Amino acid sequence: MSACPQVDVALLHAPVVNRRGEVIGSAVTNLDLHDIARACRTFGVDTYWVVTPYARQRELSRQIISHWLDGHGKTANPDRGDALSLIRLRSELTEVLVETRQKWGPDVQVVATCADRASERMSYPYLRKRIFSGQPILLLFGTGWGLAPEVFTLVDATLSPILGSGGYNHLSVRSAVSIILDRVLGEYGDDIRK
Amino acid sequence: MSACPQVDVALLHAPVVNRRGEVIGSAVTNLDLHDIARACRTFGVDTYWVVTPYARQRELSRQIISHWLDGHGKTANPDRGDALSLIRLRSELTEVLVETRQKWGPDVQVVATCADRASERMSYPYLRKRIFSGQPILLLFGTGWGLAPEVFTLVDATLSPILGSGGYNHLSVRSAVSIILDRVLGEYGDDIRK
Numbered sequence: 001m002s003a004c005p006q007v008d009v010a011l012l013h014a015p016v017v018n019r020r021g022e023v024i025g026s027a028v029t030n031l032d033l034h035d036i037a038r039a040c041r042t043f044g045v046d047t048y049w050v051v052t053p054y055a056r057q058r059e060l061s062r063q064i065i066s067h068w069l070d071g072h073g074k075t076a077n078p079d080r081g082d083a084l085s086l087i088r089l090r091s092e093l094t095e096v097l098v099e100t101r102q103k104w105g106p107d108v109q110v111v112a113t114c115a116d117r118a119s120e121r122m123s124y125p126y127l128r129k130r131i132f133s134g135q136p137i138l139l140l141f142g143t144g145w146g147l148a149p150e151v152f153t154l155v156d157a158t159l160s161p162i163l164g165s166g167g168y169n170h171l172s173v174r175s176a177v178s179i180i181l182d183r184v185l186g187e188y189g190d191d192i193r194k
Numbered sequence: 195m196s197a198c199p200q201v202d203v204a205l206l207h208a209p210v211v212n213r214r215g216e217v218i219g220s221a222v223t224n225l226d227l228h229d230i231a232r233a234c235r236t237f238g239v240d241t242y243w244v245v246t247p248y249a250r251q252r253e254l255s256r257q258i259i260s261h262w263l264d265g266h267g268k269t270a271n272p273d274r275g276d277a278l279s280l281i282r283l284r285s286e287l288t289e290v291l292v293e294t295r296q297k298w299g300p301d302v303q304v305v306a307t308c309a310d311r312a313s314e315r316m317s318y319p320y321l322r323k324r325i326f327s328g329q330p331i332l333l334l335f336g337t338g339w340g341l342a343p344e345v346f347t348l349v350d351a352t353l354s355p356i357l358g359s360g361g362y363n364h365l366s367v368r369s370a371v372s373i374i375l376d377r378v379l380g381e382y383g384d385d386i387r388k
Contacts, residue, residue, distance in 0.1 A: 005359070019271065031225055035366040042369075044359030077213065079364045163381040165199070165238030170273045172229040175236075175372035178365070179380075182373045187357040 003134035005185055006104055009040055009177065010049035010096050011141050013057070015148035023150075026143040028057045030064060033087060034080070035174040041083040043185040046103075048086040049096045058089045093154065096138065104136035112140045112147055112155040113180060115169045121160040124183040131184055139180070141173055197328035199379055200298055203234055203371065204243035204290050205335050207251070209342035217344075220337040222251045224258060227281060228274070229368040235277040237379040240297075242280040243290045252283045287348065290332065298330035306334045306341055306349040307374060309363045315354040318377040325378055333374070335367055 011032060014025035028050065040048045052058055067073045068081040090096055100108045109130070111122065131137055140147060140155065152158065161169060162179055171179070205226060208219030222244065234242045246252055261267045262275040284290055294302045303324070305316060325331055334341060334349065346352065355363060356373055365373070 031366075031368075035369055038365055039369050041362045042356070042358035042360075042365055079362070082362065083364065162236070162376070164236035165379060165381065166236075168235045168273070168276065170277065171232055171236055171372070172225075172368070174225075174366070174368055175229055175233050178369035178372045179376045182356070182376065185359060186373075187359065 003132055005044055005131050006134075006136035007043075007045050007131060007181075007185060008047045008049060008096075008100055008138045009036065009045050009141065009181075010051055010093065010138060011036060011143065011173065011177075012093060012147060012151065013050075013052040013054075013143050014092075015150060016142040016144040017146055017148050018144050021145070023148045024144060025053060028052055028061050032143065032174060033061060033064060033084065036177050037083040037086055038080075039174075039178045039181050040086050043181040045086065045181065045185075047088055047100075049088050049090055051090050051093055051096060053091050055091075058091070061087070061089055093140075093151065097154070100136070100138045108136045108138055109157065110138045110140065110155045112152055112158045113142075113176065114146060114152075114158050115161045115171070115176075116146075117161055118158075120158075122157040123160055124180075127159065128184045141177055143173055197326055199238055199325045200328075200330035201237075201239050201325060201379060202241045202243060202290075202294055202332045203230065203239050203335065203375075204245055204287065204332060205230060205337065205367070205371075206287060206341060206345065207244075207246040207248075207337050208286075209344060210336040210338040211340055211342050212338050215339070217342045218338060219247060222246055222255050226337065226368060227255060227258060227278065230371050231277040231280055232274075233368075233372045233375050234280050237375040239280065239375065239379075241282055241294075243282050243284055245284050245287055245290060247285050249285075252285070255281075255283055287334075287345065291348070294330070294332045302330045302332055303351065304332045304334065304349045306346055306352045307336075307370065308340060308346075308352050309355045309365070309370075310340075311355055312352075314352075316351040317354055318374075321353060322378045335371055337367055 015023045018024045065084045068084045212218045259278045262278045
């Protein structure tokens with residue numbers, strides 16, 4: 001349990017599904033940039049990929065990020081720029097797959113997340129062990145009602161859903177990313193998680 | 195580890211501190227209502243107390259919640275109302291202390307959260323054990339840069355901060371609530387946390 005973690009997070013705005021299971025593209029939101037960047041920075045994620053096919057959404061995101069990296073936000077709250085500097089905007093997942101493999105080599109493992117229960121899901125302790133034994137990981141999250149079915153054909157594994165005390169499984173993607181990063185990267189519990 | 199958890203969450207908008215450590219009141223935000231209610235609902239929290247001294251902020255919050263409980267949101271996305279129904283709006287912490295003690299008896303333990311490291315902080319496994327042995331708990335979170343010093347004079351204990359891989363400790367309150375509820379209430383890891 002000693003290798004330095006190599007973990008990236010990608011937030012997909014397309015292709016994702018809506019409430020009725022239809023494949024859609026969703027809008028980038030300000031707090032998905034901020035909250036997830038802050039969680040990524042806290043837990044040592046290398047790059048936070050924000051993926052949207054819409055050029056104007058990427059431009060809007062670039063302007064938001066620039067406010068905190070170069071604009072008034074830089075002096076008002078430098079910690080925020082520190083987190084948002086992890087973001088890279090891309091138009092589709094395949095670009096992210098190519099770039100993470102350029103960075104970490106061909107055996108980057110792509111792990112999807114999903115709120116539904118199913119068999120053959122990867123457990124959190126297993127993923128944590130893989131990460132700390134030196135396996136580079138790209139973690140995929142979907143906005144809306146989650147990643148579209150076609151995304152799962154591109155991944156190596158899917159993580160178990162986050163289970164609470166009942167059947168309610170409607171966490172925000174911001175909460176899901178935070179909890180999952182804590183489970184697989186958080187310092188807490190190294191003593192009781194190994 | 196078998197008692198049914200009795201845990202409430204309170205989000206304080208005053209008294210909290212700003213970036214310079216000054217005691218202020220902060221504004222209620224829509225996503226603090228939604229994200230934290232969804233996390234509370236997922237992990238079996240009984241009541242999510244939203245505390246602000248500003249009557250117009252409570253009224254605005256009431257209107258937002260009402261949209262999802264009674265308005266168009268009820269039919270568009272009933273899961274959201276399911277979560278937001280946990281919210282109770284109050285003007286100050288003392289009201290929450292009185293009401294949680296009316297509900298669960300005089301030995302409700304009030305546990306603050308804080309991003310700073312210090313000695314004498316309660317550990318997560320310890321709090322988890324207390325909860326599952328039947329201790330009723332009120333967990334306090336602060337908006338802005340955290341709970342004001344005077345709040346800590348009213349609490350029984352303060353939880354350890356969430357530690358990531360480095361010194362960056364600027365998670366959003368939405369992320370912090372999600373991670374802390376997962377650590378102390380999440381089903382995951384009962385096998386490796388006990």
